[in-house]
Amino acid sequence: MTGPDDPDWRWEFRCEDFVYARLAEQQTAAEALSPGPTRDQALTNVDTIYLIASQHNIWIDMRGRSAGRCITCAPGDGGVPCYTMRGLARLWSHHPDYRPGWNQHVEDPGSATHQEYKQRSTIYSRREAELNAFYDRFDLVQTDTGEHWRCKTCGACGEEQRPILASDYPFAITGAPREHPTCPERNET
Ligand SMILES: [Zn+2]
Ligand SMILES: [Zn+2]
Structure with a gap:
């Protein structure tokens, strides 16, 4: 059993917290742009990522128990947080708070996921x-x-x-x- 002293304690929430923190920064940056199509697109981009993220939030019940309950994927296939939330975190993989372990399954050149997405085709x-x-x-x-x-x-x-x-x-x-x-x-x- 892990506890609050364990750096990996509730790591699933850290990943989504990371995504939401980066999005909040992007939202602020987008709002600071001068009005026009560039600003509109920047705001829409942030909003779109918020939309995707919100469909992959980890469920937490009022007893503090967390569970994968995504709207659009089966987190049971890839653990919690789901691959979608981890993939979103990868948008900011150069940020100091980013943990490479979140996307180990993607970075490994031998993995099926890696080979699939590198094909760049549907x-x-x-x-x-x-x-x-x-x-x-x-x-x-x-x-x-x-x-x-x-x-x-x-x-x-x-x-x-x-x-x-x-x-x-x-x-x-x-x-x-x-x-x-x-x-x-x-x-x-
Ligand atoms: Zn998901
Ligand atoms: Zn014939």
């Missing part, structure tokens, strides 16, 4: 070409026992296959163009 953008190539020509038909491709033009169907559990990648995506490379009923010009 999952959709990485899958878009393959998705479109398939769904332009085929439907993926779901049945009680599996799934199969069906040509939108001639109605030809692939063999039914049982999807691999926990994989969101249907066999049909690669199977259909191989088994039905050209459609006899399609007027290719």
Whole structure:
């Protein structure tokens, strides 16, 4: 058990306190700007981060017990404070009060999180070409026992296959163009 003498005591609150302290500073700095679009945008930026942060506040009940109860994420996946609040703290990672430990999971080049975000692209953008190539020509038909491709033009169907559990990648995506490379009923010009 940790207690108030432990530097890590209630560290989850320190992280969000850090974020709120930095935001208060930014709010003051933004308000000091002369009126105009730059000031408006600066205020909106601060306000937006406040909005995100408020959806990831740590719950504390009146018995002093804290818990992760984010509006938009499952803190159980990443502990408390959630990755979102820790990520917000990273906006000020050069501040002396910042603790690198808050984002260890992000800084480690070997971690999946690190490799994912360094790609600088969305999952959709990485899958878009393959998705479109398939769904332009085929439907993926779901049945009680599996799934199969069906040509939108001639109605030809692939063999039914049982999807691999926990994989969101249907066999049909690669199977259909191989088994039905050209459609006899399609007027290719
Ligand atoms: Zn959260
Ligand atoms: Zn066809």
